Amino acid sequence: MSRPVQFNINPKPVDREGHIGVVELPAGHIGDGFLATKMSDLVGLGRKNSLWPQPFATSCCGIEFMATAGAHYDLGRFGAERMAYTPRQCDVLMVMGTIAKKMAPVLKQVYSQMAEPRWVIAVGACASSGGIFDTYSVLQGIDQIIPVDVYVPGCPPRPEAILDGLMKIQDLVGKESLRRRNSDHYKALLGSYGIE
Numbered sequence: 001m002s003r004p005v006q007f008n009i010n011p012k013p014v015d016r017e018g019h020i021g022v023v024e025l026p027a028g029h030i031g032d033g034f035l036a037t038k039m040s041d042l043v044g045l046g047r048k049n050s051l052w053p054q055p056f057a058t059s060c061c062g063i064e065f066m067a068t069a070g071a072h073y074d075l076g077r078f079g080a081e082r083m084a085y086t087p088r089q090c091d092v093l094m095v096m097g098t099i100a101k102k103m104a105p106v107l108k109q110v111y112s113q114m115a116e117p118r119w120v121i122a123v124g125a126c127a128s129s130g131g132i133f134d135t136y137s138v139l140q141g142i143d144q145i146i147p148v149d150v151y152v153p154g155c156p157p158r159p160e161a162i163l164d165g166l167m168k169i170q171d172l173v174g175k176e177s178l179r180r181r182n183s184d185h186y187k188a189l190l191g192s193y194g195i196e
């Protein structure tokens, strides 16, 4: 199975569990009826388990996504069953399929209509790099017009790979600093795409 690749974040040290950021609590931070934690961890926990995907499927990879959302693979296990087809209510843009250059402004508009914080997965070779369509009419990767957080390789990627990509997004979301979206680094990233 192809493994996703993640971009646009600063590398974070892997914790001891390798997955969940659990550390020993200092004395006095836990007791009967209370638990002390960081606000960003609490917000991250809520966000990562309530992702709302906005599918943007233009060709064959979209069929794999349909399988991912079906009963067998069950995308809903991740609290992500609430797919919406309005960008104003979604926080994960999943781009699946070949994006023609004529379609590029539409995709950029959909991204622009999503509220912050928002994340993007490029599903499949076409969305990631243009795939086999090295032609004048096909966008050679959606990261030419919008920032991408996770790339899922494959032509098409299997549903397991798409789920793996979504879990990568969950990792990013859970560990993201609440300050990131207001940082100069992030503003510069959006600015490089001509997005306010």
Ligand code: SF4
Residues within 6 Å of the ligand: 059, 060, 061, 062, 096, 097, 098, 124, 125, 126, 127, 131, 132, 154, 155, 156, 157
């Ligand atoms: S990556 Fe392959 S399967 Fe996916 S849209 Fe492109 S040609 Fe179709």
